[in-house]
Amino acid sequence: MPNSQNSPSAAAKVSALQPAGVLCGIPLHQLDMAELRGYFRSCLNGDRFRLVATPNPEMLLASRNDLRLRTALQAADLALPDGYGLVAIGRLLRQHIRIRIAGVDAAYVLLGEAASLGSAVYLLGAGEGVAAAAAQNLRTQIPGLRIVGVDDGGTIDDPEHPKREILDRIRSAHPDVLLVALGHGRQERLLYAQRMHLPGIRVAIGVGGAFDYWSGRIPRAPRWLSNYGFEWLYRLGRQPSRFPRIIAAVCLFPFYALIDAHGQRTH
Numbered sequence: 001m002p003n004s005q006n007s008p009s010a011a012a013k014v015s016a017l018q019p020a021g022v023l024c025g026i027p028l029h030q031l032d033m034a035e036l037r038g039y040f041r042s043c044l045n046g047d048r049f050r051l052v053a054t055p056n057p058e059m060l061l062a063s064r065n066d067l068r069l070r071t072a073l074q075a076a077d078l079a080l081p082d083g084y085g086l087v088a089i090g091r092l093l094r095q096h097i098r099i100r101i102a103g104v105d106a107a108y109v110l111l112g113e114a115a116s117l118g119s120a121v122y123l124l125g126a127g128e129g130v131a132a133a134a135a136q137n138l139r140t141q142i143p144g145l146r147i148v149g150v151d152d153g154g155t156i157d158d159p160e161h162p163k164r165e166i167l168d169r170i171r172s173a174h175p176d177v178l179l180v181a182l183g184h185g186r187q188e189r190l191l192y193a194q195r196m197h198l199p200g201i202r203v204a205i206g207v208g209g210a211f212d213y214w215s216g217r218i219p220r221a222p223r224w225l226s227n228y229g230f231e232w233l234y235r236l237g238r239q240p241s242r243f244p245r246i247i248a249a250v251c252l253f254p255f256y257a258l259i260d261a262h263g264q265r266t267h
Contacts, residue, residue, distance in 0.1 A: 024253075024257055025063070027074065029080060030098060040110045040114075040203060044117050044203060046202055049195050049201055050204070051204055052106070052110075053079045053188050055073055056086070056184065056249065057086060058249050060253060061249070061253050064260075068193075082100065082103045089257045104209070104210040104213055107210050110205060111145060115143065120147075121145065121178075122175035122179070123135055123211065124150075124179065125179075126209075126212060131181070133214075133216065134210075135150045148174065151169055156186070161193075162194070176202045176203070177204075181212075184206065191204045
């Protein structure tokens, strides 16, 4: 469990976090890595559930037609832009969106803070055996990390209504941190729908393909490629089936983001 030292000023800072901009109707926040560590530490020392999302262009596009996803993203306590497309459009619209933090990096920072505080962590999702392999590697990489449960979740057809035994396994493990890897949209919908049924959890975050990376099943793009905003090109080369999603993110997202922004200004 996290330690009991909870600074009122730190808790107030978490509660007072304001969006840096809004794209496709979704508020987005800006924190650098040092601020993110402080935010997670405050949350883990807090007393309520915090939902963290890392929207990318594909997710914001999907939220335009998926009301449940849109509601979940709008309700997130922290929404970090994951994608240089969001930063580029944010700058074009003169919003204060300047920093992109990948979901996998945000989750890794969270795990580091959890380890330093002794907080318990639960991994849910990905393919069979992937979460277990990721947990094994993470324990080696992050000294002191307490992973109290791993579960691929089986088949979750309805994110709003997962099988009762899945929730029972999570509750019985008493985690402080819950990482869910069900693919973008589905993981956020599950966390938002079940937030009242997961007592004790302080931070819950959807992590997309992070378990695949941490398990070693899929390599990440070289850091220099990510720094220049071309991680998507590396992933496309390894997974050509992602082509329609990449096209949507590169071409359709800027169009709809600008249209939505114009509509808001007109309104």
